[in-house]
Amino acid sequence: MHSQELCPCGSNLTYAACCGVYHQSQTFPPTAEKLMHSRYTAYCLKNIEYLWLTTHPCTRRPNLKNEISIWANSVDKWLNLTIIKVLQGGAEDKIGKVEFRATYLTHDEQHSLHELSRFVRHSGHWTYKDGIIGE
Template sequence: MGRMPKRPASSTSASCPCGLPASYAECCGRFHRGEAKPPTAELLMRSRYSAFAVQDEAYLLSSWHPSTRPPAVGFEPGMRWEGLTIVGTTGGSAFDKQGTVEFRARYTQGGRDGEMHEVSRFVRDGGAWSYLNGTVD
């Protein structure tokens, strides 16, 4: 739980874990480094997925709404995030105050494949998007 984040090298050729057609450095890496804030709830969700993939606990906690933020993020030993699919969004644009993002995240752990399905809720707090909570099924 208290491990330091493992961040990939800021290579311009390393693809971003979130699945968008850009390098990690140009995509979610800029959010993780604090160079920019995600302008939409979907981009925040993608950047949080990437933060789980690279085990960036500091970013996950900073992008979590203070009212629901845990004291630490636990990373499952041996879990590897393999892919993200956005199922749908509501609200969450640069002009909204709240939004939802439904997604499916594929992973492997202990040689077994799995999938997490969640509808995440986001709110704009102080001009920046933050993760409020999610419903997993």
């Protein structure tokens, strides 16, 4: 996507000034919420490598990269991300939880994903550990 387009995560910043900074490894997301945003945008852009790299090493099952790719490619279009609740995950924290709802289109049907994601700091940087899918 063009770097001056609005970032898909809904921040109202350009992609270059928002999640693009993390995707290009210029810096790491300082909070779990920012990592959540950048991972949502990575799904929008089908950036499988970024999703893999920001998954906690303990969660990297042998087939995970393939699973991420299948899931990312099964979505035709991501519509929006709503952060519902953030617990910890701040600059001084080691763990964090982010509850969100993401809506997307698959075969012209709108779906939504409601998840409580757990994030853990690894080697000083936020990583995605796992999530509990809600209704």
